[in-house]
Structures are given as C-alpha cells and as structure tokens.
Amino acid sequence: MIRKYGLYIDGRYVEPLSGRRLPSVNPYTGEVWAEVPDAGAEDVELAVAAARRAYRETWSQTSGVARAALMLKLASLIESSADRMSTIESSDNGKIVRETHSQMKWVGRQLRFFAGYADKLFGQHIPLDQRDTLDYVVHEPYGVVGLITAWNSPLALLANKLAPALATGNCVVVKPSEHASVSTLEFAALVEEAGFPKGVFNVVTGGVEAGRALVDAQGVAKVSFTGSPGVGREIAAAAGRRLVPVTLELGGKSPNIIFDDANLDKAVVGALAGIFGATGQTCVAGSRLLVQRGVYDEVVARVSRRAAEIRMGNPLDHATEMGTVANEPQFRRILAAIEEARASGARLVTGGRRATGPGLESGYFIEPTVFADVRNESRLAQEEIFGPVLAIIPFDTEAEAIAMANDSRFGLAAGIWSNDISRVLRVSRAVQAGSVWVNTYRALAAQAPFGGFKESGIGRERGEAGLLEYLTTKNVMIDFSDAERDPFAIKN
Incomplete structure (x- = not known):
C-alpha cells in the first residue's frame, strides 16, 4: 500500500494547492512506496506566513525554559520512535538501518544538547570610555529561517539545523530533498505530539520550485542549506540578492x-x-x-x-x-x-x-x-x-x-x-x-563544530559555533547623563 502524505503547515497536514505529487521510490525494491506533495510557491508562502505568525504571536514570547522543555520532550519522542523512524528513512534512501537507527538517537542528542542553551543565551556588558553611558549586547533570533536538507541523512542533517534554530527562538520552514522526504514529514507528527505551538515547525516538500520559493521568500530571514556546491552557489546568490545570511554545508573530496x-x-x-x-x-x-x-x-x-x-x-x-x-x-x-x-x-x-x-x-x-x-x-x-x-x-x-x-x-x-x-x-x-x-574517521559529537573551508561551505553547524549561526547581535547604548551635547559632532 502506497503511503500518501500532505504538507505540514501551521500545525496540520494539508494538500498542495496545485494538487501535484511526487513518487518516493524505495531504492532497494525499485517500487513506489509513498507519495509526497510537490509544493509550489503559493504553498511555501503559506508556510512562511504561518511561521511568521507563530513567531510574532507565541514563539518570541516563549521563555528559554519552555523552549527547552519542548525540545527535551521531542528528543524523548524521536528516541522512543527510533525503530519505526529508522525503518522509514532506510526505506526512503536505502541507507542501512544499522546507521539510520543510530542517527535517530543522534537527533535526540542534538536536541538535548541545544536545549541546554535555550535559557542561557546571555548578553554582554561593554565598558565604554564614557562613564555616563551604559552599553550592552543582546543576541536575538532571526525570526523565520529556511532549512533545506539533503537526501543522504534527512533527519540527522535536519537536527544540525533545527536544534539550534529552536533553542535560539526561531521558527522554521523545512524543505527536505524530493528524493527523501518521508521521514521529515513523519517527524512533523512528533513535533506536534511534543506540544510545539502550531506554525513553529513547517515542512514543504517538492523540487526546484519549492526550494527557490523558500530562498526567495521575503519573510525568511536566514537560509541554511546542506547539499551540492552547485546548488549552494545558487542559493547563496539568491540570498545575496536579498542580503539574507546563509549557512552552507556543501561537498567534499576529503x-x-x-x-x-x-x-x-x-x-x-x-x-x-x-x-x-x-x-x-x-x-x-x-x-x-x-x-x-x-x-x-x-x-x-x-x-x-x-x-x-x-x-x-x-x-x-x-x-x-x-x-x-x-x-x-x-x-x-x-x-x-x-x-x-x-x-x-x-x-x-x-x-x-x-x-x-x-x-x-x-x-x-x-x-x-x-x-x-x-x-x-x-x-x-x-x-x-x-x-x-x-x-x-x-x-x-x-x-x-x-x-x-x-x-x-x-x-x-x-x-x-x-x-x-x-x-x-x-x-x-x-x-x-x-x-x-x-586515528579515527567519520566520528560525530554534538558539542564539536562542523563545517568546511573553500567550496565545502560557509559557517558552522553543531557546538556553540552552530548556535551562533541562528542569532543576530544587537547593541544597546544608554546615555544616563543630564549633560547636553554638540549636535554637530559625533559622540565618542
């Protein structure tokens, strides 16, 4: 029996407005085993609007302690669902279940690690030359970020991005590869079960049109992409036209x-x-x-x-x-x-x-x-x-x-x-x-930063460096003196 999925937007599964669908072929049997929506630009617009609304109305007012509690609940759910979720992912991309099962545990580890940061996003007091001025720095979320993942490890790659994005207070729209989308759509049900407010987590599946629409969406303040260098260049160029920051985890010839x-x-x-x-x-x-x-x-x-x-x-x-x-x-x-x-x-x-x-x-x-x-x-x-x-x-x-x-x-x-x-x-x-x-190879740690030089990418994932990718810096300067100043000279 072929499983049929909807887009996950604003806390519920919905059909794509175009009605288009894509087959998911099990690479071991060669048979279609699932169908996923082929989202168009209008579907992406709805998902981004839902994420912006969720950020404005609920998520930006949610404390770090509350965000951490939700992330820890989600970690428990993915860990307890590891058997089922690893079978789904292996059916979608042909990776051996020995590895996909450990990757489900890795998703939980990432969520737990970054949940620990959610209530510890400290600012900084800056001592200035002017003793009558208070200056401090705060780190704030971007708001809505677009997360684009590859087909080789859909949920493990998503965890690299999602865990720090949620911990820092961002809402997300996820676009998995059209070649392996099912596990991400199934993961959405766990996000809902964990109790996240609707609209915080959204999934749009599909091909090039969906990906371009997400990168071009005016409501998306940052894009994180894992995939090929060729596509990475296109995403960087498109984001650059809007002056939107990107994190790119690209290829290698290690x-x-x-x-x-x-x-x-x-x-x-x-x-x-x-x-x-x-x-x-x-x-x-x-x-x-x-x-x-x-x-x-x-x-x-x-x-x-x-x-x-x-x-x-x-x-x-x-x-x-x-x-x-x-x-x-x-x-x-x-x-x-x-x-x-x-x-x-x-x-x-x-x-x-x-x-x-x-x-x-x-x-x-x-x-x-x-x-x-x-x-x-x-x-x-x-x-x-x-x-x-x-x-x-x-x-x-x-x-x-x-x-x-x-x-x-x-x-x-x-x-x-x-x-x-x-x-x-x-x-x-x-x-x-x-x-x-x-004296080892292909080893992972949630605490250790990961990313590349040259054409292997921009920015870092995992560790504290990965956390900072989802925060922007604001400086606040307060003059508490009663003195008047020269309006025609800069104060320094």
Whole structure:
C-alpha cells in the first residue's frame, strides 16, 4: 500500500494547492512506496506566513525554559520512535538501518544538547570610555529561517539545523530533498505530539520550485542549506540578492592520509569506514586515500580485499553492511564516473560495476570500488562522486602528503593515521579542512563544530559555533547623563 502524505503547515497536514505529487521510490525494491506533495510557491508562502505568525504571536514570547522543555520532550519522542523512524528513512534512501537507527538517537542528542542553551543565551556588558553611558549586547533570533536538507541523512542533517534554530527562538520552514522526504514529514507528527505551538515547525516538500520559493521568500530571514556546491552557489546568490545570511554545508573530496608508522589494522578499518560507510554517500567521505610509499602495496591489498567482502543486501537487515545508492539519478552518475575513471587509465583493483546476486536484483547496488595508482590531479581525485568509489594515491614525504591533501577546491574533512604525535600536530595544522580526525574517521559529537573551508561551505553547524549561526547581535547604548551635547559632532 502506497503511503500518501500532505504538507505540514501551521500545525496540520494539508494538500498542495496545485494538487501535484511526487513518487518516493524505495531504492532497494525499485517500487513506489509513498507519495509526497510537490509544493509550489503559493504553498511555501503559506508556510512562511504561518511561521511568521507563530513567531510574532507565541514563539518570541516563549521563555528559554519552555523552549527547552519542548525540545527535551521531542528528543524523548524521536528516541522512543527510533525503530519505526529508522525503518522509514532506510526505506526512503536505502541507507542501512544499522546507521539510520543510530542517527535517530543522534537527533535526540542534538536536541538535548541545544536545549541546554535555550535559557542561557546571555548578553554582554561593554565598558565604554564614557562613564555616563551604559552599553550592552543582546543576541536575538532571526525570526523565520529556511532549512533545506539533503537526501543522504534527512533527519540527522535536519537536527544540525533545527536544534539550534529552536533553542535560539526561531521558527522554521523545512524543505527536505524530493528524493527523501518521508521521514521529515513523519517527524512533523512528533513535533506536534511534543506540544510545539502550531506554525513553529513547517515542512514543504517538492523540487526546484519549492526550494527557490523558500530562498526567495521575503519573510525568511536566514537560509541554511546542506547539499551540492552547485546548488549552494545558487542559493547563496539568491540570498545575496536579498542580503539574507546563509549557512552552507556543501561537498567534499576529503583526504584520508596513512603514514608508514600508522597502526594499519586501525587505518584500514578507518579507510573502509571513510568511503564505504553509508555507501559513500556522505559529504565527509574519505574518497582520497593518500598512502605513504612504504606501506602502499600492503594497504592497497588489505583495503581491496576487505572491500570485496562487504555484505550488501536489504537495508533493513541488520546483517547488511552496505545498502543501495539512494536514487536512480545518483546511481547513474556514480556508474558514469567509474567508467570515466577506467577510461582515463586509473587502475581498477576491485568492484567497478552494478552489484548482482541474490537479493540485489531490483536495488540500486554498486560494488565497493577501489582504484589504485590514481593521480591527484585526475577527475577521479578532484570531483566528488558521492558513492562507494575510493581513489588510492601514493606519496613519499610528509610535505608531499600535505600538498596533495590541500590540492583540492574542497576542505570539509581530513583523516590522519600516524603514531608520531609531532607529525600529527604538524599535519593537522597544515591541512585545510574544517574537521580533522586523527586515528579515527567519520566520528560525530554534538558539542564539536562542523563545517568546511573553500567550496565545502560557509559557517558552522553543531557546538556553540552552530548556535551562533541562528542569532543576530544587537547593541544597546544608554546615555544616563543630564549633560547636553554638540549636535554637530559625533559622540565618542
């Protein structure tokens, strides 16, 4: 039976004004399992109006203590619903339930972390030269913010944005990817159950028209987007025309660097996690594996052997290690990138095809793919593929590794594998990346800031830095003297 959903606007599910709907295809079965609305500009306008009304009439008068209580209730609801919600998300994007289940817990962790800030948004007294003037700073919410998320981890990515936005007192309109919207629409019911005032949280699903309308909406005071650099540029340009601030979490081509003194058992596992975890569909994927020459052949052999053994299958089976690609367009793009790499002369060690076998017939499965002897200047090493495709690149010296790591237009994440603490400190300082993992990879913490350099984005999510993204600063200056002043000279 196909599930049918409505837009979530002003505390209730409603049909899109246009009547248009989009199919949601289960990437494992290849069958339509749900339908979501294809919102138009008028639907987005209604959602933004609801959010503005909620901010003006209720949310802006809601205390930090009350906001925190609602967020903690929502955290409990998503945690207790983890089994159901992870099944929904895995059905929508093909990610293994082992990961989506932990991501539901991550949503709860984010809500709990930022709820702790809701009643602690302190200002600051500024001592001035003029002793008869009181000056203070307060931090205030923007009002209504637009949150646009990607299809690879819909609720985990939403939590990065939603938790600080709510804690700081903003109302939100969420636009999930048209390729994976169901879990966000289901999450709206939990927001309602938690008791949030209507209009604080709104969801508009759909394609390009809905996204553009949200970015262009006059009532939206800030936009936060996770997705591709190409779309990020368009959003930044559109927001710039209205002089609206943006937070952009974009792509990556992250270097995962193995030095010859590394613990290879740990490093090989880290290499696998970096590129084959989540089927490589993660912005921090360690898709460039830089390996020092002394251990190069051994690492290539061990990574390739383990990659060929990865268990693919039903994403809802807890024994499955790698699920499907999330949707057909991405499936085709990955296969085309693999063929281009083969044609360019990269040495294919394992994988490189659509995966076949029992239980894989209908799904968008791609074999874990490893290329060796890759040139760092090649397209394979420079372009984000967003799939289970690893480029292994040899290097000789530390300086060469740093130069290769930084020879990219991206700068989201990096991994360093070494037992030499001096080397670790030197390389972590020199590598241009917003997150640097040492002797681990693809690790998360709600307290730790996350974001990129260069074309990997603008601004930060998570941690205190992520909180500040949803606050604007106001300065108040009060002259309490009785003295008259010269009206034609600035007072300083």
